[in-house]
Amino acid sequence: MNPLQRYAPLVDDEEAFLEACERPLPSVVRVNTIKTTVERAREALDDEGVAYEQTDWHPGILKLEDSTAGTNWPYFHGWLHGQEEVSALPAIALDPQPGERVWDTCAAPGSKTTQIAAMMNDEGVLVGNDNNLGRLSALRHNAERLGVTNLVVTNQDARNFSMKPFGEQTPEKPGAFEQFDRVLVDAPCSCEGTCRKNPDVLDEWTMNHVQSVAGIQKGILRRAVQVTKPGGSVVYSTCTFAPEENEAVLDFVLEREDCELVEWDVPDAFETSPGVTEWEDDEYDPSVTKARRVYPHQNDTGGFFTAKLEVQS
Numbered sequence: 001m002n003p004l005q006r007y008a009p010l011v012d013d014e015e016a017f018l019e020a021c022e023r024p025l026p027s028v029v030r031v032n033t034i035k036t037t038v039e040r041a042r043e044a045l046d047d048e049g050v051a052y053e054q055t056d057w058h059p060g061i062l063k064l065e066d067s068t069a070g071t072n073w074p075y076f077h078g079w080l081h082g083q084e085e086v087s088a089l090p091a092i093a094l095d096p097q098p099g100e101r102v103w104d105t106c107a108a109p110g111s112k113t114t115q116i117a118a119m120m121n122d123e124g125v126l127v128g129n130d131n132n133l134g135r136l137s138a139l140r141h142n143a144e145r146l147g148v149t150n151l152v153v154t155n156q157d158a159r160n161f162s163m164k165p166f167g168e169q170t171p172e173k174p175g176a177f178e179q180f181d182r183v184l185v186d187a188p189c190s191c192e193g194t195c196r197k198n199p200d201v202l203d204e205w206t207m208n209h210v211q212s213v214a215g216i217q218k219g220i221l222r223r224a225v226q227v228t229k230p231g232g233s234v235v236y237s238t239c240t241f242a243p244e245e246n247e248a249v250l251d252f253v254l255e256r257e258d259c260e261l262v263e264w265d266v267p268d269a270f271e272t273s274p275g276v277t278e279w280e281d282d283e284y285d286p287s288v289t290k291a292r293r294v295y296p297h298q299n300d301t302g303g304f305f306t307a308k309l310e311v312q313s
């Protein structure tokens with residue numbers, strides 16, 4: 001059985017949802033504003049004869065007519081980065097500002113890290129962490145190509161993250177670098193929403209994996225809230241539809257840490273659905289409706305989940 005059928009009760013149009021999940025994903029690039037402007041990047045693509053269409057919600061996110069991302073000079077020079085359209089949403093929700101301290105808990109291979117760096121105008125301190133050393137090489141390579149210089153790379157399990165070299169840390173006295181303005185948790189997940197790019201995820205899907213990765217997600221999100229300063233923001237995102245990995249994780253952390261879910265500015269032209277408060281035998285905190293779900297048939301993208309939390313104390 002196709003595991004996606006379990007989400008029929010959540011979607012407005014099951015047939016359109018399942019049909020969209022089988023179509024190949026459009027090829028999309030993000031303009032890297034650390035190295036160029038949207039206008040110059042578009043001119044370069046025109047000169048190269050690469051056909052594209054601007055998405056109707058972001059001037060710097062371009063849909064290519066064929067999958068030439070990665071094969072033209074604007075890409076090699078770091079003017080463009082191949083990034084799935086919907087995966088640009090978490091950084092938009094995070095809204096990082098130049099000069100801030102930002103932690104990207106699960107950063108490799110760095111699409112969102114480099115997008116965050118560009119939104120920070122490459123100013124301030126961005127810590128890009130991942131527990132997988134091999135994937136960190138891809139992060140370093142992307143950061144280098146895209147000209148990111150405000151990045152510190154760390155290789156830790158985000159559930160126990162600490163930056164001891166920068167200051168002694170106790171629960172009462174966080175280390176010097178352990179009061180971030182903003183933190184992104186783009187969590188490891190069962191990746192159901194990437195089925196248009198990688199249909200194998202559905203063959204490999206098991207409920208055991210959903211449950212085990214949900215445990216890791218809860219640990220990472222708790223740590224993210226703990227190291228964010230009062231009034232700071234934490235964004236939680238996954239590329240999966242499973243409520244066990246989305247609303248249930250938020251519900252767990254809302255009960256244990258001093259934080260609350262807040263609305264964020266979803267681009268008007270992007271169709272989303274609210275987080276769900278009930279799933280199978282479970283009920284979640286009513287505020288999880290502030291999270292946004294994205295199904296592939298809504299905007300011809302992959303599937304995604306994004307929520308924004310504000311830390312209270």
Ligand SMILES: C[S@@+](CC[C@H](N)C(=O)[O-])C[C@H]1O[C@@H](n2cnc3c(N)ncnc32)[C@H](O)[C@@H]1O
Pocket residue numbers: 105106107108109110111112113129130131132135156157158159186187188189216220
């Ligand atoms: C969805 S991917 C991140 C994609 C990345 N944010 C991007 O936009 O390119 C999740 C990442 O979490 C990492 N990861 C898994 N468990 C982790 C943990 N306990 N601590 C830190 N990173 C972890 C994986 O190695 C993987 O690179």
